Amino acid sequence: MKNAVFVILVLLFVPTIAHAQVDEQYDYARAYQDYVFTQDTYDSSLSDYRLARSQYLQAQTLVAQTKARDATVKMLTARDDVIIAYLTAIRLRLTETEGIGEVTRTGIQERIDSEVSWFRDHKSRISSAGTLDDLVDDSDEANDRFQETEKIAYEALSLIAGGKVDVLRGELSSILSQTREKSFEIESNGDYDISVVQRWLEEIEQKITRSLDKSIEAQSLTQEFYGKKGDKASGRSDLFNDVTAAYSEAMQLLRDGNNFMKEILKGLTG
Helix, strand or coil: CHHHHHHHHHHHCCCCCCCCCCCCCCCHHHHHHHHHHHHHHHHHHHHHHHHHHHHHHHHCCHHHHHHHHHHHHHHHHHHHHHHHHHHHHHHHHHHHCCCCCHHHHHHHHHHHHHHHHHHHHHHHHHCCCCCHHHHHHHHHHHHHHHHHHHHHHHHHHHHHHHHHHHHHHHHHHHHHHHHHHHHHHHHHCCCCCCHHHHHHHHHHHHHHHHHHHHHHHHHHHHHHHHCCHHHCHHHHHHHHHHHHHHHHHHHHHHHHHHHHHHHHHHHHHC
């Protein structure tokens, strides 16, 4: 479960889950810093837990058992905090990312909010556990829940990546349309032979189309998080790698098209 939480690093690559009542000044940058802090706290509590557990298994005394229980409570509480901070950062990143339809954005944010509420409630119940066995049950419960939580997180991260690609595609498509109109105007005035330019514009359009195909492929893969392959952590990880790879290819096609467009515009205005 800990390794799965590290997927937050992807947020630095694809270019946020506080409740709707958060301060308006609370943005992704601050949420990410909170995540880093909670991760550090969790790492420290995990180390303390492992030491206390080892000492209890060796000593088998009531004092060692009490220390092990207290360390377990702190570790499980910190783990819930990490997940909450992780989801908060994703939710705010969603809010700040353009190119995502409002209906889609709202839907995924509501599902994220439900996960945050679950882990907050779970966190509030940890300290009331009477025995180490009760804490083990609490841990297993959170672990089972996180299997579904991670699917939602991966879907949200995929939407963030797709939104950035869609924005760039829209911008390039708009420039392509305007450049075509300008080239026809130049041709009608007899100022310039645009036959070569038209071929270049056609190539750019093909890159835009291929980019769209890659985005559709990524969207299709995203739905598989909720299929059989998404039932296992390794399957979800592999799917997400495939999704990001498809979006990366889509983005590269658009970057290539954008560079071609710069050359065309330079030639038309030079």
